[in-house]
Amino acid sequence: MSVVALVPAAGRGERLGAEVPKALVEVHGEALLLHAARGLLASGRVQHVVIAAPSDQLDEVAAALHPLGAAHVIAGGAERTDSVRLALDEAGRVAPDADAVLVHDAARAFTPPETIRAVVDEVRRGAPAVVPVLPVSDTIKQLDASGRVESTVDRSRLRAVQTPQGFALDVLRRAHDAADGDGATDDAGLVERLGVEVRTVPGHAHALKITTAFDLAIAESVLAACAAPVPEGEPR
Ligand SMILES: Nc1ccn([C@@H]2O[C@H](COP(=O)(O)OP(=O)(O)OP(=O)(O)O)[C@@H](O)[C@H]2O)c(=O)n1
Numbered sequence: 463m464s465v466v467a468l469v470p471a472a473g474r475g476e477r478l479g480a481e482v483p484k485a486l487v488e489v490h491g492e493a494l495l496l497h498a499a500r501g502l503l504a505s506g507r508v509q510h511v512v513i514a515a516p517s518d519q520l521d522e523v524a525a526a527l528h529p530l531g532a533a534h535v536i537a538g539g540a541e542r543t544d545s546v547r548l549a550l551d552e553a554g555r556v557a558p559d560a561d562a563v564l565v566h567d568a569a570r571a572f573t574p575p576e577t578i579r580a581v582v583d584e585v586r587r588g589a590p591a592v593v594p595v596l597p598v599s600d601t602i603k604q605l606d607a608s609g610r611v612e613s614t615v616d617r618s619r620l621r622a623v624q625t626p627q628g629f630a631l632d633v634l635r636r637a638h639d640a641a642d643g644d645g646a647t648d649d650a651g652l653v654e655r656l657g658v659e660v661r662t663v664p665g666h667a668h669a670l671k672i673t674t675a676f677d678l679a680i681a682e683s684v685l686a687a688c689a690a691p692v693p694e695g696e697p698r
């Protein structure tokens with residue numbers, strides 16, 4: 463089985479508010495996108511990477527990825543779903559042998575390799591679709607239209623969903639074909655509409671989505687902690 467990873471990286475990063483698109487924001491001297499793509503390849507499960515970049519930043523993105531040597535860059539679309547769809551089309555050209563596909567946000571640049579491997583391995587075990595998830599730690603309230611609390615939601619079966627999400631390639635193609643421009647906030651959401659089973663594997667705190675400046679500060683600390691030598695006798 464050959465695995466192609468699609469990395470939607472064409473967002474502007476409005477909520478982060480940096481001077482460059484979010485995927486090009488640097489942490490420890492390297493673009494978030496480079497961290498994300500390198501993590502995918504470092505998992506040892508991914509053979510091809512296709513990146514959907516802002517259409518006016520293709521050269522900048524290619525330059526940021528230079529240390530990696532192996533990635534295909536295309537222009538993304540107006541919405542995340544459009545960027546994934548365009549990358550999926552490109553995957554058919556650059557990785558015709560692929561039968562499994564990952565979709566991974568550039569914004570989740572520090573997802574650990576073990577999470578990526580867990581997703582791929584579940585697809586290899588026959589899952590049509592797989593998402594990494596974390597339990598929700600806050601109490602969740604449902605509000606009415608005026609902002610008053612209507613009810614407290616049972617959180618025992620709620621999960622926050624991360625990326626990479628893994629799919630049998632034909633399943634993701636069918637899901638995007640059926641969506642026909644009617645997007646979802648994640649790709650598994652499109653698969654759910656087909657009535658196809660979506661399995662879960664444990665997510666990881668380091669796979670946080672860098673959305674705001676606060677998230678970026680957390681990500682910087684995560685990377686610093688991972689790079690720091692572990693004192694003798696302490697677990698990593
Ligand atoms: N048209 C778009 C919009 C988003 N993305 C990508 O989808 C991922 C998740 O999106 P998000 O974190 O919301 O990024 P932005 O859209 O850039 O953020 P914002 O909404 O703050 O502008 C990111 O890697 C982003 O680059 C994309 O490829 N194409």
Ligand SMILES: C[C@](O)(CO)[C@H](O)COP(=O)(O)O
Nearest residue numbers: 542567623624625647648671
């Ligand atoms: C795909 C995703 O990261 C899963 O949690 C998330 O749905 C992206 O949402 P956004 O609103 O595009 O940031």
